[in-house]
Amino acid sequence: xxxxxxxxxxxxxxxxxxxxxxxxxxxxxxxxxxxxxxxxxxxxxxxxxxxxxxxxxxxxxxxxxxxxxxxxxxxxxxxxxxxxxxxxxxxxxxxxxxxxxxxxxxxxxxxxxxxxxxxxxxxxxxxxxxxxxxxxxxxxxxxxxxxxxxxxxxxxxxxxxxxxxxxxxxxxxxxxxxxxxxxxxxxxxxxxxxxxxxxxxxxxx
DNA sequence: CGCGGGATTGACT
DNA sequence: GTCAATCCCGCGT
Numbered sequence: 001x002x003x004x005x006x007x008x009x010x011x012x013x014x015x016x017x018x019x020x021x022x023x024x025x026x027x028x029x030x031x032x033x034x035x036x037x038x039x040x041x042x043x044x045x046x047x048x049x050x051x052x053x054x055x056x057x058x059x060x061x062x063x064x065x066x067x068x069x070x071x072x073x074x075x076x077x078x079x080x081x082x083x084x085x086x087x088x089x090x091x092x093x094x095x096x097x098x099x100x101x102x103x104x105x106x107x108x109x110x111x112x113x114x115x116x117x118x119x120x121x122x123x124x125x126x127x128x129x130x131x132x133x134x135x136x137x138x139x140x141x142x143x144x145x146x147x148x149x150x151x152x153x154x155x156x157x158x159x160x161x162x163x164x165x166x167x168x169x170x171x172x173x174x175x176x177x178x179x180x181x182x183x184x185x186x187x188x189x190x191x192x193x194x195x196x197x198x199x200x201x202x203x204x205x
Numbered sequence: 206c207g208c209g210g211g212a213t214t215g216a217c218t
Numbered sequence: 219g220t221c222a223a224t225c226c227c228g229c230g231t
Binding site (some may be wrong): 043045052053054076078079080081084086099101120121129136137138139156168178180181182193 | 211212213214215216217
Binding site (some may be wrong): 057060061062076077080081101121165 | 223224225226227228229
């Protein structure tokens, strides 16, 4: 059994935590089923001054978890039909979170497939293209069975937690601007706070 | 209380 | 490449 990461792991500056999250295994135990994937893309949202961060206008009912201690899940609804999972970073009262944008599935893959099919609009027939299980923040929440009820979950608990994985060398981490931001974010739009790696680096390459 | 918009996705031209 | 789905949030009134 892999080592579950303790609260100590989360106590790091947000960008550093984002680097350390890459390559770890995110595990959910929802409905007594275990599903897990290796984190391969994350994004940093940090501080009220960050115009892309949900805390940009101060504390609200939605973002309250971001103002709490690190190591908790901040989950919100987006576009009325998807959810996004974040991991709270930085000390209490400093709002910051790491958006989990993509996983490489490693466990419970049939469950993930079932949840993704059930979650599709229209409950339609077979997918036209390949069914992406956990690439994309909305998709991975579906695959892991996460929704608003898991907002505020302690990531050292039994429902949603991390297991140690391979720590990536900093030089193998790709840095890019965050995805999906508008010009209203000003220069914050271009900060290279999207972190990812090429999965083949962990497949033996 | 109304209204604009969103850290997305999937279907379609 | 375009565009609709779908609804909660957060702000202005």
